[in-house]
Amino acid sequence: MSVWLSAIVYGLSTSAILFLVSIALSVGYGLMRIVNLEAMLYYSLGAYLTYTLVSATGSMWLGALSGVLVGAALGFLVETQLLRRVYGKNMLFSMVTTFSVYLIGIGLIQYVWGLNPKPVASPTDTMLRFLGVAIPLYRVMIIGIAGITYIGFQLFLNRTIVGKAIRAGIENRDHVQALGINIYRIFTLTFVLASGLAGLGGALNAPLIMVGPYMGNDMLLYAFTTVILGGLGSLKGTFVSALILGQVISIGGTIWSPLSFVGPFFVMFTVLIFKPNGLFGVKGIAFGFDQ
Amino acid sequence: MARRTNEWILPFLFTGGLILARYLFPSKMTFITEVALYSLYVMGNNILFGYLGYVSFGQPVYLSMGAYSAAIYLAYLGRSPLTAILVAILMGILVGVLMGPVLIRLRGSYFTLVNAAFCAIGLFTVERLLIGITRGNDGLWFRTRMVATPLLDIRQPRNFFFFAMFMLLVVFLLYRRMDRSVLGAAFKATQGNERRMQFMGYDTFKIRWLGFVLATILSTLSGSLYAINFGFVNPNLGENSRAAEVIVATLLGGSGTVYGPFFGAITFLGIKEIVSQWITRWELLVGVLTILVLFKFNRGVWGTFMDLLKRSRKTVVLQNKTL
Amino acid sequence: MNGYESMEQGNTPILRIQNLYSGYGNLKVLFDISMDVYPGEVVCLVGRNGAGKTTLFRTLAGFLKPFSGEILFKQRNLVGEFPFEIALYGLKYVHQDKQVFSDLTVKENLELASYATKDYDWDRVFAYLPKLKVLLQRKAGLLSGGEKQMLLIAMALLGKPSLVLMDEPTEGLAPHLIQDLTQVFKEIRKETTLCIVEQNLPMVTQIADKVYSMKEGKIVAETTNPEEIRALVFEKYL
Numbered sequence: 001m002s003v004w005l006s007a008i009v010y011g012l013s014t015s016a017i018l019f020l021v022s023i024a025l026s027v028g029y030g031l032m033r034i035v036n037l038e039a040m041l042y043y044s045l046g047a048y049l050t051y052t053l054v055s056a057t058g059s060m061w062l063g064a065l066s067g068v069l070v071g072a073a074l075g076f077l078v079e080t081q082l083l084r085r086v087y088g089k090n091m092l093f094s095m096v097t098t099f100s101v102y103l104i105g106i107g108l109i110q111y112v113w114g115l116n117p118k119p120v121a122s123p124t125d126t127m128l129r130f131l132g133v134a135i136p137l138y139r140v141m142i143i144g145i146a147g148i149t150y151i152g153f154q155l156f157l158n159r160t161i162v163g164k165a166i167r168a169g170i171e172n173r174d175h176v177q178a179l180g181i182n183i184y185r186i187f188t189l190t191f192v193l194a195s196g197l198a199g200l201g202g203a204l205n206a207p208l209i210m211v212g213p214y215m216g217n218d219m220l221l222y223a224f225t226t227v228i229l230g231g232l233g234s235l236k237g238t239f240v241s242a243l244i245l246g247q248v249i250s251i252g253g254t255i256w257s258p259l260s261f262v263g264p265f266f267v268m269f270t271v272l273i274f275k276p277n278g279l280f281g282v283k284g285i286a287f288g289f290d291q
Numbered sequence: 292m293a294r295r296t297n298e299w300i301l302p303f304l305f306t307g308g309l310i311l312a313r314y315l316f317p318s319k320m321t322f323i324t325e326v327a328l329y330s331l332y333v334m335g336n337n338i339l340f341g342y343l344g345y346v347s348f349g350q351p352v353y354l355s356m357g358a359y360s361a362a363i364y365l366a367y368l369g370r371s372p373l374t375a376i377l378v379a380i381l382m383g384i385l386v387g388v389l390m391g392p393v394l395i396r397l398r399g400s401y402f403t404l405v406n407a408a409f410c411a412i413g414l415f416t417v418e419r420l421l422i423g424i425t426r427g428n429d430g431l432w433f434r435t436r437m438v439a440t441p442l443l444d445i446r447q448p449r450n451f452f453f454f455a456m457f458m459l460l461v462v463f464l465l466y467r468r469m470d471r472s473v474l475g476a477a478f479k480a481t482q483g484n485e486r487r488m489q490f491m492g493y494d495t496f497k498i499r500w501l502g503f504v505l506a507t508i509l510s511t512l513s514g515s516l517y518a519i520n521f522g523f524v525n526p527n528l529g530e531n532s533r534a535a536e537v538i539v540a541t542l543l544g545g546s547g548t549v550y551g552p553f554f555g556a557i558t559f560l561g562i563k564e565i566v567s568q569w570i571t572r573w574e575l576l577v578g579v580l581t582i583l584v585l586f587k588f589n590r591g592v593w594g595t596f597m598d599l600l601k602r603s604r605k606t607v608v609l610q611n612k613t614l
Numbered sequence: 615m616n617g618y619e620s621m622e623q624g625n626t627p628i629l630r631i632q633n634l635y636s637g638y639g640n641l642k643v644l645f646d647i648s649m650d651v652y653p654g655e656v657v658c659l660v661g662r663n664g665a666g667k668t669t670l671f672r673t674l675a676g677f678l679k680p681f682s683g684e685i686l687f688k689q690r691n692l693v694g695e696f697p698f699e700i701a702l703y704g705l706k707y708v709h710q711d712k713q714v715f716s717d718l719t720v721k722e723n724l725e726l727a728s729y730a731t732k733d734y735d736w737d738r739v740f741a742y743l744p745k746l747k748v749l750l751q752r753k754a755g756l757l758s759g760g761e762k763q764m765l766l767i768a769m770a771l772l773g774k775p776s777l778v779l780m781d782e783p784t785e786g787l788a789p790h791l792i793q794d795l796t797q798v799f800k801e802i803r804k805e806t807t808l809c810i811v812e813q814n815l816p817m818v819t820q821i822a823d824k825v826y827s828m829k830e831g832k833i834v835a836e837t838t839n840p841e842e843i844r845a846l847v848f849e850k851y852l
Contacts, residue, residue: 035400085586091399092346096542096585099535101580107575161729164722168715172676175713179769180701180730217531221411224404261415265408272401 002133007250013139013208016146017248020201022226022238023153024069024194025073029132030233034189035091036114038098039198039223041105046202047211048109048142054206060123064203071199072192079191084184085283087102102216110213122207142204149197150239152283157235164188170233222264228266241279300364302463305553307454313452314595324554327459332355333540333552334466335509336505340538341519342475342501344482345395348534349406351545352413353507356382357514359431362524363424364604366433372519373440377517380508387504395499410531418526431609434522436541441579450521462509463553478502517575535577542584545591571591626689628653628777628807629674634683636673639831640788643669645831647683651777651824656803658818659811660846663827668710670828671779675699676708688776692827702731710781714762714769720746723754723765724772730742736843742801759787760791760837765796771806778802780810784817796820819844 024039046067053063078101086093126137157163165186169176177183202215209215222245230241245264253260271279307371313323332354339345358386360382361375369375390409398406417425425431437446445451469475480497481488518524529531536559544555566576590598629651637643643666651657659667672678674685676697685692687705701707715723724746728734740747742762749757754765763783770778784792796817799808803821812818818825825834825843833847 029400069528082582093585094536094539095400095403096581100581100585103535103574105578105580107578110574138501161725164718165726165729167717168723168726171715171717172713174697175709175715176709176726177677177697178701178709179727180698180773182698183479183695214532217648218411221404221531227689228401228404258415258420262412265412268408269405272397278486280830 001231003254004251005131005133006135006246007254009135009139009143011247011250012243013142013246014249015242015244016142017201017205017208018222018226018246019146019239019242020197020204022147022223022230022242023235024198025191025223025227026230026232026234027166027194029227031166031173031190032083032087033091033094034086034098035095036075036078036083036098036191037095037220038105039076039100040220041194042067042074042195042198043205043219044105044109044195044213044216045070045074046199046204047120047206047215048113048118048202050112050203050206051120051211054120060120060203060207063206064200067203068196068198069199071202072196075195075198078195079188081199083191092133106213106216107130111177113213115213117212120206120211138207145200145204149200150235153235154227162189225264227266228278229271231275233282234278234280237278237280256265299467301550303465305550306460306463310456320448320452322491322560324455326413326560327455328520329540329560330459330553331416331513331516333511333537333544333556334462335506336537336541337546337548337552338506338509338529340503341551342478343499345503346399346403346405346538348403349408349410349413349531349533350510350537351529351533352406352410353383353386353510354514354517355413355417355524355526356386357512357525358518358528359425359513360511361515361518362431362433365436365519366431367424368435370438371440372412373446375519376512376515377563378429379511379518380476383508383511384504385590386511387501387507389501391503391507392496395496395503398493406533407531410529412535414526414529414531417529425524425526430523431526433521437519445519446522448520455516455520458512460588462512464490465551467549474498474501496587529608532574539577539581539584539597541591542589543591543598545594548593548597551591551593558592560591586597624736625652627651627686628688629809630684630686631674632684632686632717634670634673634680634685636644636669636680637685638669638678642681644673646831647831649826649833649836651807651809652805653776654803655823656799656808656810656821657824657826658822658849659809659813659826659828660813662792664830666831667828668781671707671781674700674779675705677707694803700731700772702752703777704773704776706773706778708766708778708780708783710785710788712766714754714757714761714765715791716753719750720752720754720757720765723769724750727769727772733773735788736772737852739771740805742771742798743768753760760794761789763787763791763795767802771802772821776805777807782811782813784812784814792817805835806808 021039021043024036024042028034028036028039047065049066049070050060050063053066054060055241078098082097082101083094086097122136122138124141126135127134128137128140129135165181167174169183169186174184176186226241226245227238229245230239232238245267248261248263252263254271275281308357309323309327313320315354336347336350350522357379358381364375364378365372392403393400418427434446439446443450443454445454477498478491481493481498485495487499514528517528525581540555540559541552542555543558544553545551562576562580570576627650629649630648631649634644634647635642656804659670661667669678673680674692676692676695676699681692683693687700687703690703692700692703692705697707711736716725718726724736730737746764746768747782749761754762767780767783784795787795792814799810802808812841820842822843824836825839825846826833827846837843837846
């Protein structure tokens with residue numbers, strides 16, 4: 001019993017990180033038809049900055065903050081300088097461009113921090129006792145942060161006019177512009193938000209995994225899987241999908257170790273057969289080149 | 292047109308050029324061999340990308356599959372390198388035929404991602420799942436098990452070089468044939484306007500399937516040659532991070548053309564060779580290069596060359612008319 | 615965003631298009647288009663499918679960059695401006711696709727239109743389109759075709775535009791709805807200039823002050839004479 005409870009909590013915290021990082025991809029494609037693979041760079045940088053700040057000041061939360069800010073700032077740069085030029089072009093452009101940015105980023109990370117993995121101490125080693133099982137407080141905190149983020153984002157999208165404009169833009173960018181709304185500013189804002197969240201995901205994940213130059217590679221696959229499973233452009237989809245895959249990774253991994261790695265892909269493949277647009281795919285968005 | 296009828300000479304010209312280069316720069320023989328092998332791999336990706344319009348972030352898995360099929364055959368089952376190559380080709384056919392229908396159904400980024408996932412799974416399989424057979428990261432050695440091949444003992448690097456040149460030439464000629472035939476046109480037409488192709492009565496699903504199979508075969512063939520050349524394989528060939536490289540090489544050379552992949556291979560490997568002597572931060576370069584190529588030279592080396600040729604011909608024709 | 619130009623001020627055209635060439639990439643669609651629209655006019659564009667009418671509207675609204683030519687709207691050259699800027703200058707474009715933001719409610723759709731133009735005077739708009747008042751809480755995706763069209767017109771009217779471009783508003787609507795729409799246009803025209811692409815000939819004869827006829831990317835006829843309009847519209851199609 002305790003094994004399963006541990007696994008569930010572990011899965012939930014994995015879901016939390018997946019969710020934070022995947023928002024960048026979901027929203028990037030949903031709103032701007034951009035495949036922004038360089039979000040993995042914000043993720044990695046979030047983790048590395050956390051490492052540096054924890055080593056220097058011992059404060060993990062400072063690290064998390066810097067992860068968010070740097071992610072947002074970089075996202076701003078990338079969106080305004082690079083992505084502006086590929087809007088409207090074949091999706092391949094954005095995919096390969098952003099992936100190149102990611103690669104350049106890895107190169108720079110290696111230059112600054114070197115090749116060796118960096119361990120990051122978690123801010124608290126306290127264990128909570130729940131139903132007779134020891135659960136790391138830190139993981140619970142991560143779950144809490146992700147939950148708050150989700151609620152906050154939902155409120156933003158549903159209650160504020162800018163959020164509604166984003167939802168409208170996901171459906172039809174041209175119509176939003178035709179109303180007189182500066183869609184480019186909305187793109188930038190959305191992109192900055194999502195990039196910051198990816199950075200946060202990296203920062204929060206730093207104590208849980210090995211911080212290495214290639215940490216983005218694995219996360220890329222999982223994030224992409226999460227987004228496709230959930231359906232593009234749907235916040236709820238990304239959330240639910242992250243929940244599911246987190247459990248697949250943890251509980252699946254408990255049953256049979258390789259499952260933690262390949263499980264998510266199989267789930268994605270299976271769902272795609274029945275729902276090619278993902279669980280909550282937003283109407284009008286197909287994830288293909290030809291529309 | 293004058294150029295068309297002489298164009299069959301190009302495969303011989305380019306292969307001959309490589310042979311010449313090998314004698315002019317004997318120390319670079321390994322590099323030149325790799326150019327030939329990599330060209331095959333890029334030609335495979337070119338069918339997917341240039342002809343059919345599919346972006347795959349998982350090509351290394353097919354390369355790796357070819358390498359490991361040959362390796363496992365040579366390590367446990369047989370001894371003839373030629374048979375091993377055949378095994379790899381068969382593997383390519385098998386995977387192409389079985390996985391093809393599943394994969395080509397996916398459009399755009401779905402295809403890209405699923406291939407990437409496939410690549411990750413493949414890597415995991417050879418690294419950990421089947422470690423008993425593949426020896427994981429230690430690599431699988433079989434050099435000593437190979438026996439000499441008739442006519443030319445390709446176990447010797449000097450001889451393997453010629454074998455590689457021969458394979459390159461054969462594939463060039465076949466590739467060229469494909470491009471100039473209805474099949475090549477069908478590939479491109481399906482990419483451009485699938486509806487219309489269907490309207491004309493073509494089964495575009497089968498066309499794309501066939502393209503996928505051919506691409507896979509070229510990749511596995513290339514992989515098997517890599518394996519035999521080294522005498523061993525390890526999971527590095529199939530790493531996800533290498534997926535970008537083949538795309539860059541395809542773009543560099545000029546996608547959708549017959550000789551583009553060849554030039555892409557030369558350019559890419561050449562730059563890698565030169566640059567890695569100065570910097571070890573490999574990824575940085577690939578990234579910068581890709582952006583440059585995408586934005587500035589999106590016709591690639593060969594593509595730009597052909598454009599220039601077309602343009603210069605047009606001016607000649609015009610001049611003739613005014614005279 | 616003052617849209618209350620009256621017919622009396624009609625000496626300078628509110629929209630003047632001069633020698634416009636436009637198209638998509640290598641494909642040339644519009645050739646040497648020149649048009650004048652005076653304030654308070656209702657101008658109709660007729661022509662076969664593929665004649666270039668939608669391309670013209672998209673170019674005017676800023677979604678397509680013309681190859682050459684001038685678009686003067688209230689003496690301002692629109693070429694090169696972003697669509698959202700053009701909308702804020704007072705030129706609104708109602709697309710042909712009849713798409714509203716289906717995930718949002720009618721009220722939220724209108725809020726978006728108001729947000730951009732800072733025009734929250736919904737009563738003015740409801741005066742023309744009273745049916746929308748009861749539909750406010752409904753998800754826009756659940757509206758009928760006619761209701762969606764009404765919503766799109768309402769959204770276009772917010773901001774008091776000087777000129778509204780409407781691309782085939784009656785397409786796919788039942789006859790009684792077309793009648794309703796015609797009535798709505800007759801009301802709206804009192805406060806804003808209209809330029810409508812239409813295939814529905816009876817409606818054109820009812821409301822058009824001026825008709826341009828397009829064929830294969832060129833303007834082939836222009837008239838303000840009611841008799842000629844009737845003849846032209848029927849002749850070109852029979």
